[in-house]
Every structure is written in C-alpha cells, then in structure tokens.
Amino acid sequence: MKPVVSIIMGSISDKDVMSKAFEILDDFNISYEKKVMSAHRAPEEVANFSKSAINAGVKVIIAGAGGAAHLPGVIASMTVLPVIGVPILGKSTAGVDSLLSIVQMPSGIPVATVAINGSANAALLAIEMLALSDNSLQKKLLEYREKIKKISLESNKEL
Amino acid sequence: MKPVVSIIMGSISDKDVMSKAFEILDDFNISYEKKVMSAHRAPEEVANFSKSAINAGVKVIIAGAGGAAHLPGVIASMTVLPVIGVPILGKSTAGVDSLLSIVQMPSGIPVATVAINGSANAALLAIEMLALSDNSLQKKLLEYREKIKKISLESNKEL
Amino acid sequence: MKPVVSIIMGSISDKDVMSKAFEILDDFNISYEKKVMSAHRAPEEVANFSKSAINAGVKVIIAGAGGAAHLPGVIASMTVLPVIGVPILGKSTAGVDSLLSIVQMPSGIPVATVAINGSANAALLAIEMLALSDNSLQKKLLEYREKIKKISLESNKEL
C-alpha cells in the first residue's frame, strides 16, 4: 500500500524517539514509510523526496531532528503538504536548540511543531489531518481519546 | 458561509498579532470565524465551542494565547480536529512562556505549534490541511509560494 | 472524614514527586484525597471535580503537572478555591516548561506556584491557608518550623 505518511529523521540515532510515531500509525492502520535522510548530509535526497512527495500520494510528512534541526523546515520549503516537526533532545541546551530551530519558521513556510521528543503526538496530529476527509478515522481518534482517558483514570488504582 | 476555520484568541489584546491570520485566510477565500474566548475566564464557552466545532463543520482550529497559554491545549483536549497554537509574545521571558506552554503537550493530545507571533503561518498550515482534499487549494498554495519567492527575490533591488 | 485538601496530578508518573505532599499532610493530620486526573486526557472529569470541589467541602487544591502543565490553571479557571501548582521536572528544558506554564497565569485567575518538584511546600502552603481559621494548626506550623530548624542546625554535626 502506498504510504500516506512519511516519517523522516535526520539520523539513525533518532530512531528510538521516532519509533513512538511508528506505533501510533500502526495502531491506526495508516500506511507509512520511514527514512533516515539528513538535511545536511543528503540535501539532494531530501529535495527529491520533498518535491515528489505530493505526487507520490503522501499526505503528511513527519520530520524529526536534533540540534540545528533544519530538516522539517527544509522539507517544508519544498512542498505544500503539511510538515510536522519533532524536536529531538540532545546533550546540550536541554532541547531548546532543536525546538527553536524547528518552531521559529519565517512567515510563509509553516512547520507544525510538537513537543521535544513528542513523536507520538506528531503521528496523532497527522491522523487528525487525515481524518478531516475520513470519518472512520475520526471515529478511531475519538476511541483513542476514550482509551487514553480510561488508562489515565485507571492509573488511580496505583496511587 | 459556514466557517471551516475557527480563530480563537485568549484576549482582545491578541488581535493585532492574530490579524495576519485573517489576511491570509481572506486571500485564500477560506471562510472563517474569529472569537475572543479565554480558556481561563470563559472555560465553559471554550468547552462548548471545542466540543461542538466538529459538528458545526469546522475543520481546523487556530488558537493564539500569551503567558501560560493554555487555550490551544484546552481546546485540543476536547476535540479531535487539528488545533494550531500561536504563542504570543508578552513583556517577560521573551516569549518563551507561551511557546513552552503551547508546544510541550503531553502524549495523546497534540497541538501544532507555530512560531512566536506566527499567526500567518498558522493560517497557511490550516490551508495546507484543508488542501489535502481540495486540489484547487493546493494549487493556490503553490501560487502563494511562487508569489512570496518572487517578492523575496525582487527585494534584491533594494539592496 | 471529608477531605479538605485535594491533591490532583496529571499522570501517575508524578506520584513520586507528589508523595512528599502526602507525607506533610499526614504529619499534620489533614484529611486529603489524591487523584490522577489529566487536564488533557480527562477534561470533563477535571471540570466536574473543579466545579464541585467547593461544595464538597474542599478548601485547597494542589495540582502537580509537567511539560505544558495546564492542570493547575484549568482547575483554577473553574473554582474560586485557592489552587496551588507544582511544576514537575521532565526530561527537557530543565523544568522551565512546567514552571512557566503554571506560573504565568493571566490576570484574573491566580495559581499559587511553588518550586519545581516542590510538592512538600505545596502541602505546607495549603496548611498555612487552612491555619488562617484554625489556631491549633497555626501552632503546629510553628512547631514544624522549630523542628526543621533543629534538624538543620543539628546537621552541623555531620560537617
């Protein structure tokens, strides 16, 4: 099945953080592809991917990166698909570097930024976008909300 | 025409910042509504709005707020529509307060965060989402990208 | 005995930090309840709790949360009981995210914020409020101050 979500990460070391997005998309039965593709080490591959994504049937792009995290913004500059950026926590600046590098985009080229290491929410946000034209998906999102509410409330037993 | 985008702001003092979103949506001929509705001063109104938005035909919600900017997250907790958060610059902490209050959402409830005072990008991001099921809108986005590129390159004459 | 203090936390993972508040309230023989109740995952439960607390006889609410820590502010928006917020340290931003999300409340809806992970002080602050109309409690607070002073001074033996 052709992927409707692309998950791109700047480095293989981002895999653990980004894997929470894989799990969410698996749970929702969303077809997706995942790729390591550095904005700085493989800029042409990133450009080729970004420019062709829309015609390849991709609907939403999730990009995770750390440090001077340019990947989401670079992709966003070459597509009008929604791009979701996941700032990844590194060893210095307590994650503020990747957060600001991703969120402070100039007027004209948006990146939808989620929390530092927030790849699960990146996947959920992508699904919310897909659900705009898919009622069954919207229903699944409501069920998911019910599920996490229930888990949250049931954790009271551990208190 | 029924609004497909709702722009909510925490205070009337956010109007100037948020007005850039109005302009973008006007340019793209997107029907939208705009409301001042404080998460803290009018929590029931915010709850009513958030829970009914999906059935009212709203597709995307943009919420701008400053300080302990809870508005986008509070709305997001009560709808599975995509919620875009606009952190608004205040007098202290150089805007870091509203940015972190909006972007650092817990797993399960995403908010798509844009730059501090980045309401124009919030509107563009909303349009990118709407364009997922509207080819003419996607075409307009591409034209918009061409336009801002042209303006940017033509500013070379002022150099 | 009906609880006079409610301790609410956003996630079961906050239990260890919040347990210092339990100990203080136990020491002072204050009846309290403790609940996991996420502002984002269980917003209606939080609303129901917040609106009914005052009639249930609760006097002070302590709310601990991390990241975009909206819980204290959301509760405060639906009650005129004093709400004490405990910012909880997460993995990124060195705790600044939850601190700013809790303390930077807009004019009209106060949250009494204590230190990052400062749940013991949240409990003591609650007791100081209760002691305003309970002389015996005020006396216990003075004894507590004497006790911690003594412990502090006696630690000189370890120097």
Place this chain on the structure above:
Amino acid sequence: MKPVVSIIMGSISDKDVMSKAFEILDDFNISYEKKVMSAHRAPEEVANFSKSAINAGVKVIIAGAGGAAHLPGVIASMTVLPVIGVPILGKSTAGVDSLLSIVQMPSGIPVATVAINGSANAALLAIEMLALSDNSLQKKLLEYREKIKKISLESNKEL
C-alpha cells in the same frame, strides 16, 4: 480598620506594578496596608514586620520584588502566614531572575508565587484565602469571575 493584607514591596520603583493589587483589594473592600521595605536595605524592619504580622491581625502577606528578589522568602522564613510573591520585571534576564529567586524556595518555607508583574493575581489569591472563612467574600469572587468573563466575551465586539 486593621489591615488583613499587607503589601510589601522592595523598592518605591515597584509601586506601579504593585498598584494593581491595591485596586483589586479596594474593589473587594479588603483592608490592607502597603509598605516599601527592602529585605536588603532594611532587614531589621522586615524581620520586625514579619514576626509581628500574625499578632497584628494580618492574614496574608503579598511581597513584590525584582532582581535577586529575596523579600518574599525572607518574610516567609519568619512567619507561618501565607506569603504571596510577585516577581517584578527588571531590565535584564527578561524577568527570569526575580521569578526563580522567588519560586525556587527550599522545602519547609513556601512562597506562593504568581506571574511576573502579576500583582493583580496576588491580590485575588489573597482574597481566595480569606474567602475560605468568609462566604460573602467567596460570593464576591464568583461575581468577579462573572464580570471578567463578561468583559472578555464582550470584547468580541472590537474584533
């Protein structure tokens, strides 16, 4: 009438920020006193005030200070009355200095911290504490909440 709230500020230059607290207390008909009393320049006066406040009939102390804002913590160390700290914005560090100096109190001695320059909320928080044993005050707080909700919603006309 004997003051039930004391408003202390570290410097006369804090007057403008703190005056929003005066207005709130005036609106609620709460008797209060206001004093400039620097923790660093007049430590004995601060000590005398802090130790005698409880017997003078003061119920809540509001202390505003900027920079290394020790005033609220110093007062709190010498009374078991609730002390509310107002961090005041200075020229450097964007207000982070006074916020951290006030909020990061050690275990045992709480200070209820409000937003940077948040003196109005300091007053409201004080009133919430006083209202714990004064039903008419609690009713006035509910009316105040209604009033600010109404003002907030009516500002929609300016949109």
Place this chain on the structure above:
Amino acid sequence: MKPVVSIIMGSISDKDVMSKAFEILDDFNISYEKKVMSAHRAPEEVANFSKSAINAGVKVIIAGAGGAAHLPGVIASMTVLPVIGVPILGKSTAGVDSLLSIVQMPSGIPVATVAINGSANAALLAIEMLALSDNSLQKKLLEYREKIKKISLESNKEL
C-alpha cells in the same frame, strides 16, 4: 571583478545588520556580491547558488538569518567552501533562536558562527581566511587591528 565573498541574507529586513559586513569588505577592497535569498522561500535559488559558488570563484560565503535561521546550514550542506553564519536578532527569544539554529550544526557540516548581529566580524573572519594565501591582506588585517586598538585607547579621552 568577480566576487570572492558572497553575502547572502534571508530577508531584505536583514540589510541594516548585514551592512556592517559590506563596510568592512569595502575597507579591505575585497570584491563581494550581496543577495537576498531565503532558504525557505527560494530554496532552489539557494541550492543553485550554493552548488555553483565554488566554480564561480567564490572563496567564502557569509549568510545572515533570523528566527529558525537555516540559511547558513542549508548553504553549507551544498558546498565545501567555508560558510560563516550571522544570527540576526528578532523580536522574541532575545536572539537565542537564530544563534542556536546556526551554531548547533551536526557533525560533518560546519558553519562558522559569529555573534548575534555580528556581521562585521563575519567579514573580518572571511578576510582572515582569504589572508591565509595573501600576505598583503594579512598585513592589512594587522593594520586594522592597530587601528581599532588606537581608537579604543583614544576613547579614554571621553572618559
């Protein structure tokens, strides 16, 4: 004369800050070109420029940008010429956004970062690089150092 230094800026609004680099290069008689070229609005133009600069005879590239300042890093990813990044101060985060977005580059793709708004030093650093193979330029740099030392010491008269 073919330019040996290229000065690129993300927006025409960066002109005032970057003009100090023009002055330095003029003073040293270095041929240079200056262009507005946004990494996000004109990514192909930036790519074309970056890939062709080395063959066009450019020796050093200076790139100034604000916010999520990707321009220097994007250029650096497509050339092995030294790229000097100038973080430009914006309205929020006190300049920390552009600084971290430029300096925190991943291993493999360096950007030589100077101070926030430090375009004069960007030009001087470029000249230091060019002077590695141009003794007369090195001599001019030493004279420049003498000149600024003299100006600095002579300012004592104003004390």
Place this chain on the structure above:
Amino acid sequence: MKPVVSIIMGSISDKDVMSKAFEILDDFNISYEKKVMSAHRAPEEVANFSKSAINAGVKVIIAGAGGAAHLPGVIASMTVLPVIGVPILGKSTAGVDSLLSIVQMPSGIPVATVAINGSANAALLAIEMLALSDNSLQKKLLEYREKIKKISLESNKEL
C-alpha cells in the same frame, strides 16, 4: 585560633560542593569556621551570626546555597564584611536559579558571586582579600598560581 573566614552553607547537602573551599583554606593555613545555617529555616541564627561576625574577628564570609539561594544576600544585608556567594547546582534549571538569586543583588548590598559550584574560587577570592594586608599571603597566592600553571602545562603529557 579565631576564624578569619566563615563558610556558611544552606544545607548539609551542600557539603560536598563546599568542601573544595575547605581544602583551599587548609592549604593556605587560613583559620576558618564552617556552619550549616539556613537563611529560611534558621533566620535568627543567620541574623545573629551576620551581625556579630565583624566583632568576632571574621574578615570574609563565604556562603553557598542552591535554588532560591538567599543565604549570601541575607548575610550581606546585615554586615559590611565582604560576602562571597557560591551558587549550588540543583536538579532543575541547570543551576541558573541559584546563580541569579545570588548575583542579581540590588544596588547597595553587594555579593561577590563565583561560578556555579565554584567554592574553590570562593576560597581563593577570600584569600586575595585577606592578602591585601598580608604580603606573605600574597606571595603564597603567586606560588599557588605557579603551581596550577605547572599542573596545567604538565597535563600535556597525558595528551
């Protein structure tokens, strides 16, 4: 021998950090006393100490504290002896809380602040002050500088 330096710390948990000051003073044969004395838990003891230090023959006071680190400033407000503040690293805010709480003192009451956890330098600074009227101590400081230079240069062997 009567102590000429007093080392005060806010909590016994600061002992490890402060012990580097003990070692330096021991090396220089400076008589000193060390005490745990919390500004918040034992304010009267701190006041008594601060006011009597000058007559007890103390020349310099070193005070280390973490979090809302009021101890150095509180002591400084009650003596005209030089007070050296040592900010101590805690679990949150990466040490910025204690640094700002100590260094941002208001005009009139100085605290000589050293690096976060910089107790060795606090001791050396105290010795530099004492050496102003003790040539043999100044000579020892010069020898110490020679010694650390030698150690630093000899570490080249490990490279």
Place this chain on the structure above:
Amino acid sequence: MKPVVSIIMGSISDKDVMSKAFEILDDFNISYEKKVMSAHRAPEEVANFSKSAINAGVKVIIAGAGGAAHLPGVIASMTVLPVIGVPILGKSTAGVDSLLSIVQMPSGIPVATVAINGSANAALLAIEMLALSDNSLQKKLLEYREKIKKISLESNKEL
C-alpha cells in the same frame, strides 16, 4: 594621590553604566583611576596593566564588559589582586552572555561577579575589601547602609 582602585571597561560605550561606580568611590573619597582598555583590542595594554597593578599600589580592580565579556577574567589571570566583574547588558540574550562569561571562571582564577549593570555594587564591594584594614572606611560603610535604609524607608511617603 595614587589610585587604590582601578576601574577598567571594555569600551567607551560602557561609561554610563560604570559611572555609578565612580560616584560611589567619589562619595567614599577613594582614589581611583578609570580606563577604557579592551581585552580583545588592546590585549598587551591589558596585560601590562594587570601585571603591574599590584606594584603600582592598586588594591582592587573593577572591570566591566559586555557580550563575551573576557576582560575581568583576563585581568584576573594576571594578578592576585581581587578582580570584580561587572556584566554589561547588551542588545541580545538579555544580559546572560556577559554574566556567564564573567562568572563561570574555572577553578584557580576567581572573579567576584556582581549583578548585570551592577557597577555601584562593584564599587561598594571594593570598599568592603579595603575596609578590612581601615576601620574608618568600615564606619563609613555602616553610615552608608544607614543612609540607604533611611532613603528606602522614607520613600514610603510616595506610596
């Protein structure tokens, strides 16, 4: 009269901030010299000054600088006289750059750091050091403390 205090600043633009130190030293009748001497533009002059200060009879050095404020540390590396550093507020980073550049000195070479723009306290700290061997100066300091207390308390009339 030979100066016992040297006030050095990195740039003539620091004069306004540093002039508060001049006033304090004038008030206390302390002989002092003032110089613009940049650590970066005039390093040999700084070295010559630093190495000769002790023999010239200087007792305390005050050094003010902004940005990467190396001046106090560079001077401290070449003298065992006490060096007081004054971080000067610049246009970016809200003063955090100069504060950290001055205060975070490595073990072995202390700089006594005061508040951002805190030159008045630098002068007072210098006087406290000089007063260690001058009882009349210590008495003047006590009078100064009385004076600022009085001014502070009298400002209550303006409330």
Place this chain on the structure above:
Amino acid sequence: MKPVVSIIMGSISDKDVMSKAFEILDDFNISYEKKVMSAHRAPEEVANFSKSAINAGVKVIIAGAGGAAHLPGVIASMTVLPVIGVPILGKSTAGVDSLLSIVQMPSGIPVATVAINGSANAALLAIEMLALSDNSLQKKLLEYREKIKKISLESNKEL
C-alpha cells in the same frame, strides 16, 4: 612536518571532546599540534603561542574550552589567523555558558564558533579554510561529504 593546525584546549579534561578533531585531521592527513594551555592559568604561554603562531607556519587555530571559555577569544585577540572556538559542555547551564562566552565576541576580533562539543566540525572548518588554496584538499572534502552521505543513507537498513 610543521603543524598547519594548532588544537589548543583549556584543560586536559577537554581531551575526549577534542579528540574527534584529531581523528578528522588524521583522516585528512593534516599536520597538527595539540596542547593543553589554559587562558587563565597559563596566560603568558597562551600569549606567546598566539603571537608566534603565524610565523611558525600555523594556518588555523582550534581552541576548545568550557565555562567562561575565554581561550578562543584571548588567542584571537593576539593573531589574525582564523581562530575556531569549540564550546565544551560542563555540568551547569547546559553548555550555554561556554557557547555565549565564545560566540559573543565584540566587533573587530572574530572567533568562528561551532556547536557545543562540536570539535569534529572545528576540524572540518579548518580544512575548508586550508582547502581554499589546495585543490586536492577540496577534493578530499567532497569525498568526505560523499562518504558521510553514504553512511547516513545506509543507516536506513537499521530502521
């Protein structure tokens, strides 16, 4: 072979971070020297080195330091060779101290700053400078870029 690159570090404890620069230079067959030389503990050695480097045939200087990281700026003040600064992560402030101390240099004396702990990029930047007059080195840099791209893309197998 005479070194063309000098790698200087402030302390032997910086060796591990700086060793990535050694590896890069070894890979590119660049002759280099490495030295521990503290700006604060061995200022004369640093001055001698800095002033003689240019005549000794050194082309680029890399300087790594933590905390108040003055080393790169101090060297830069005494040579017109390009100086590359490597901020080194310490225990407090999340690396912001050394970053700001290195990058915020005043106009006139540039330091080319790389990422916190970014010594590999410091070496690559040095090589880019050397390659300006060495085509074979420029070719090697292009090969290196190809190599890291390949490694990056091949890591997809681990996904």
